[in-house]
Amino acid sequence: MSNPTATKNRLAKETSPYLLQHDTNPVDWFAWGDEAFNEARTKNKPILLSIGYAACHWCHVMAHESFEDEAVAELMNEHFINIKVDREERPDIDRVYMDALHVMGEQGGWPLTMFLTPDLKPFWGGTYFPPESKYGRPSFSHVLRELARIWQTEPEKITTNTDALLDRLSAPPPASTNPDPDHALLEQMIRQVLGAVDQQNGGIGRAPKFPQGPLFQLLWSVHQSHPGRGYDAPVWLTMNKISQGGIYDHLGGGIARYAVDEKWLVPHFEKMLYDNAQYITLLCKMQNSAPNQLFRQRIEQSVAWLLSDMQTPEGLFASSYDADSEGVEGKYYCWAESEINHLLTNSARELFLRVYDVSEQGNWEHTNILNRTDHPDQLSDDDEALLAQARETLLSHRRKRIAPGWDDKALTDWNALTVIALLNASATLEDPALEQAALTTLENMQAHLRVNGRFYHSFRDNQVRSHATADDYALLISANIAAYETTLDWAWVEQAGNLMDEAMEHYHDQSDGAFSMAPKDATDLIIRDKYANDDVTPNANATMAINLWKLSVYLDNQAYQQTAEAVFNWLKPHMTRNPFACPTAWLAFTALSEQTQLVLVGDPEDKNFAGLHQACLKISSPNRLLMQVGRDADLPAGHPASGKAGLDKAAVFLCRNQTCDLPVTDPGDLLKSGIH
Numbered sequence: 297m298s299n300p301t302a303t304k305n306r307l308a309k310e311t312s313p314y315l316l317q318h319d320t321n322p323v324d325w326f327a328w329g330d331e332a333f334n335e336a337r338t339k340n341k342p343i344l345l346s347i348g349y350a351a352c353h354w355c356h357v358m359a360h361e362s363f364e365d366e367a368v369a370e371l372m373n374e375h376f377i378n379i380k381v382d383r384e385e386r387p388d389i390d391r392v393y394m395d396a397l398h399v400m401g402e403q404g405g406w407p408l409t410m411f412l413t414p415d416l417k418p419f420w421g422g423t424y425f426p427p428e429s430k431y432g433r434p435s436f437s438h439v440l441r442e443l444a445r446i447w448q449t450e451p452e453k454i455t456t457n458t459d460a461l462l463d464r465l466s467a468p469p470p471a472s473t474n475p476d477p478d479h480a481l482l483e484q485m486i487r488q489v490l491g492a493v494d495q496q497n498g499g500i501g502r503a504p505k506f507p508q509g510p511l512f513q514l515l516w517s518v519h520q521s522h523p524g525r526g527y528d529a530p531v532w533l534t535m536n537k538i539s540q541g542g543i544y545d546h547l548g549g550g551i552a553r554y555a556v557d558e559k560w561l562v563p564h565f566e567k568m569l570y571d572n573a574q575y576i577t578l579l580c581k582m583q584n585s586a587p588n589q590l591f592r593q594r595i596e597q598s599v600a601w602l603l604s605d606m607q608t609p610e611g612l613f614a615s616s617y618d619a620d621s622e623g624v625e626g627k628y629y630c631w632a633e634s635e636i637n638h639l640l641t642n643s644a645r646e647l648f649l650r651v652y653d654v655s656e657q658g659n660w661e662h663t664n665i666l667n668r669t670d671h672p673d674q675l676s677d678d679d680e681a682l683l684a685q686a687r688e689t690l691l692s693h694r695r696k697r698i699a700p701g702w703d704d705k706a707l708t709d710w711n712a713l714t715v716i717a718l719l720n721a722s723a724t725l726e727d728p729a730l731e732q733a734a735l736t737t738l739e740n741m742q743a744h745l746r747v748n749g750r751f752y753h754s755f756r757d758n759q760v761r762s763h764a765t766a767d768d769y770a771l772l773i774s775a776n777i778a779a780y781e782t783t784l785d786w787a788w789v790e791q792a793g794n795l796m797d798e799a800m801e802h803y804h805d806q807s808d809g810a811f812s813m814a815p816k817d818a819t820d821l822i823i824r825d826k827y828a829n830d831d832v833t834p835n836a837n838a839t840m841a842i843n844l845w846k847l848s849v850y851l852d853n854q855a856y857q858q859t860a861e862a863v864f865n866w867l868k869p870h871m872t873r874n875p876f877a878c879p880t881a882w883l884a885f886t887a888l889s890e891q892t893q894l895v896l897v898g899d900p901e902d903k904n905f906a907g908l909h910q911a912c913l914k915i916s917s918p919n920r921l922l923m924q925v926g927r928d929a930d931l932p933a934g935h936p937a938s939g940k941a942g943l944d945k946a947a948v949f950l951c952r953n954q955t956c957d958l959p960v961t962d963p964g965d966l967l968k969s970g971i972h
Contacts, residue, residue: 311756312382313703314350318359322369325380328389328820336377336414342447342454343412344376344440345393349384350703351553351566351616353625354424355407361427362436368427371437375444376411383408384615384707385754386762387831388814392465392821397421399464411443416822417458466823472869477885485875485882486518486527492876497559498534500876504564506554507538509574510830514879516581520917521890535582538575539594540672542665545629546652547691549594549601551575552619561667562660565619565626565700569606570833572598573713580720584914589674592725599721602714603733611740612706612755613714621700628700630663631690639693644686647679705756708745708764709833711737712771719778723913731782738779741772750798763818766811769799770839777846781922782913784900789850796847796856799840809862811837828870829877837863838880842887846921849893849935864888887919891953896924898946904961905946911963912948 302320310316310327318325326332336343346363348355362368372378383390383406393410396418403423410421420443425436434442446453475481489511492500499505512531519528538544541560543552550572552563576598583591606613621628633649633656640648648654651671654664674680715734722730744755745764752760753768773792780788802815810826813836818824828837844860847853864884871881894912898905912922947959948966960966 307380311759311761312350312385312705312754313701313756314348314355314382314384315380317350317356317701318363318380321359321363322366322373323363323378324369324373325378328379328381328386330820332377332379333414333416333820339377340414341375341377342419342443343414343416344372344378345381345408345410345412346379347381347383347390347393347408347410348406349382349616350701351568351618352406353564353566353619354405356620358407358424358436362425365427368437368440371440371444375440375447377414384703385705387753387767388762388765388818388821391813391827392823392825393418393421395465395825396461397423399461413454413458416820418461419454419457462822465825469869472872474869474872476868477871477882479889481872482518482882482885486515488875489515490527490530493530493534494558495533498530498537499555499558499560503558504554504556505558505560506832507543507551507571507575509571509578509832510834510879510883511876513574513578513834514882516578517883517886517917517919520585521886521919531578531582535579536590536672537669539579539590540668542660542667542669544594544667545601546666546668547687547694548605549597549599551598559669561665561669563626563629563665565629567617568832569602569613569615569707569710570713572602573710573717574833576602576717577713577720580717580724581916583724584916590672595721595724599718599725599730602718608704608706610706610744610755611736612744613711613737614702614704615707615710616703618700618703621698626660626663626665628694628697630660630665632658632663635693636690639689640686644682647682648686651675651683705754705761706741706745708741708751708753708768709771711741711745712768712775713833715775716771716778719775719782720916722782723910726910734775735779735783738775750802751795763815765813766799766803766836766840767813767833769795769803770811770836770843771834773799773843773847774839777843780850784896784909784924789847792843793847793851793853796843800859804859808866809859810866811840811863826866828867828881829874830880834880834883835878837867838878838884841867841881841884845888845891849921850923860888886917890919892917892920893949893951894920894922895949895951895956896922896946897926897949897959899926902946904963907963908946908948908961908966911966914967 304319305321305325307315307325307327308319315327381389394404394408397404397408400421405423407424409423409425410418412418425439426433427435429435429438494501500508512534515527516531537560538551543555543560543563550567553566553568553571554564556562556564576595579591579595583595602613608614619625631654633654636649636654637645651668652666653659653670658664715737718730718734722728745752745760747760751764751768752762753764754761773795776788776792776795803811805812812824812826814821814824827835829835841860841863844856848856848860867881871878894915896909896912945961947961949959950957
């Protein structure tokens with residue numbers, strides 16, 4: 297961590313909290329950019345690229361062990377040009393060099409440690425390196441000395457490695473021998489996913505376990521389209537286990553990034569904005585389908601945490617909270633039994649200790665992670681009220697502790713996911729204040745993240761950093777469409793269309809139909825790659841395909857429909873190779889092949905209009921499109937509901953592909969329609 301009394305290095309002028317954590321290292325760090333590249337070329341030194349993020353526990357470990365060590369820093373400074381990158385601020389850089397590491401046959405992770413030529417070509421890399429050789433890994437000092445030796449005495453090895461790596465990174469994917477996606481292949485893929493689910497604890501596989509937002513969203517969506525096949529069972533199991541496990545913050549709300557064990561007890565304690573946005577959105581969809589007290593409570597608590605703990609002064613949402621406080625992982629969140637005994641009264645103490653798994657010996661490293669894994673059932677109203685009061689008491693005390701580091705940079709894609717979550721929560725909880733919070737966030741994004749007609753990826757300290765990615769535009773367009781569906785204000789559709797036109801201009805490649813992650817005018821990357829797989833957030837190309845379909849309907853724009861089909865054609869060979877890698881591409885398949893339109897007809901002043909609109913919002917499958925037309929308005933001639941709007945009261949036409957059912961005038965009947 298940064299020492300305020302130590303001499304500052306170049307990173308002191310950066311805005312990224314992660315880079316600022318390293319601004320007093322004795323390492324002669326550069327930020328990514330021409331200054332560093334020119335230095336490497338002038339001095340003919342290799343580049344040591346270190347990529348991490350502010351909430352990364354092992355990034356902190358390597359920083360303490362190596363980057364704060366004078367002897368290690370001397371080696372780095374003598375032999376390398378050292379560049380530090382925040383992967384959240386520059387996900388495009390991270391993806392290029394993480395891909396390179398995978399091509400080398402290494403498992404990915406952070407900190408990512410890559411060695412590059414002065415022209416940015418990778419030739420060797422790894423992740424965490426210990427200060428002494430252990431865990432089957434060489435010491436960092438040994439790595440530095442050996443690579444410096446090879447650079448100086450065996451440069452032909454470097455050239456061979458860089459040429460081979462760049463060829464592999466730039467090569468198009470091999471032609472797929474799999475059939476095109478269809479419903480039979482989708483079902484086969486879903487069965488493979490179901491076979492990988494932990495039937496006792498939920499989640500995929502054993503440990504560690506991640507929330508896997510896009511994958512479980514796919515399972516839920518396919519269940520909605522094809523109920524009765526059991527596709528929803530793993531989603532209920534997983535979301536219940538997460539919501540009662542130690543990965544959930546039972547005092548403050550929200551979930552941690554992942555659990556290190558198979559029972560979701562022990563989190564890796566960092567809390568990320570994107571995880572929580574997707575957690576809230578999926579809970580809302582499930583709550584709309586089958587309301588229960590647990591999920592409603594988790595939505596309310598997690599949204600309250602977003603609004604109280606994650607908002608920046610500019611009205612945007614911060615990226616994360618660290619896993620560590622006072623140099624100890626999880627210290628802020630864990631409890632000794634003696635602390636709780638001191639804080640709670642007799643009436644609540646015994647109940648709280650039993651329900652939340654607290655003991656003198658502890659449930660993790662001699663301390664206690666609060667969880668309700670063994671006591672998930674809802675208790676009596678009196679007991680639950682007693683527990684709620686106890687949680688408030690402990691939370692008030694916890695707020696007096698030294699909090700984990702807060703990464704308050706605002707990222708476009710993660711904020712867009714949060715807007716979508718808030719809009720979902722506003723409909724599920726029927727809370728207009730959450731709708732207003734979401735719309736205000738969209739307006740603040742326009743004010744702070746858009747400069748000279750283009751969106752940027754990151755904002756902090758009144759400065760934007762790094763060009764936007766296709767992911768930023770894709771999720772921002774989705775958020776604007778969601779804003780229209782919630783408000784029925786056509787201006788949001790127009791804004792979504794303008795954003796799509798910008799994305800088409802700067803990211804879309806007409807030669808193959810796909811969107812590249814970085815814009816066409818990016819000059820600091822060795823390749824501008826395109827991706828079909830989901831990362832921790834939904835894939836940009838798959839999300840764009842869904843957006844393009846919706847905008848083609850809203851704006852009667854056949855060019856958008858043709859582009860949606862082109863994007864999906866590019867996705868096809870990727871999504872059939874690995875059933876776990878491309879869940880959002882399969883969502884795009886369901887959206888394009890099973891289109892469901894809810895055409896809300898009538899005047900907002902009509903008696904049943906508001907109730908019908910609310911019911912439409914609770915039908916939450918991704919292949920659902922909601923649009924409003926006035927009683928006397930005309931739909932395009934090719935629309936299945938064209939010519940049917942002239943009704944004497946508010947109604948909804950439920951249209952599947954090119955066929956519309958009879959108009960529904962009762963909100964309850966709409967919710968019973970079989971589309972969820």
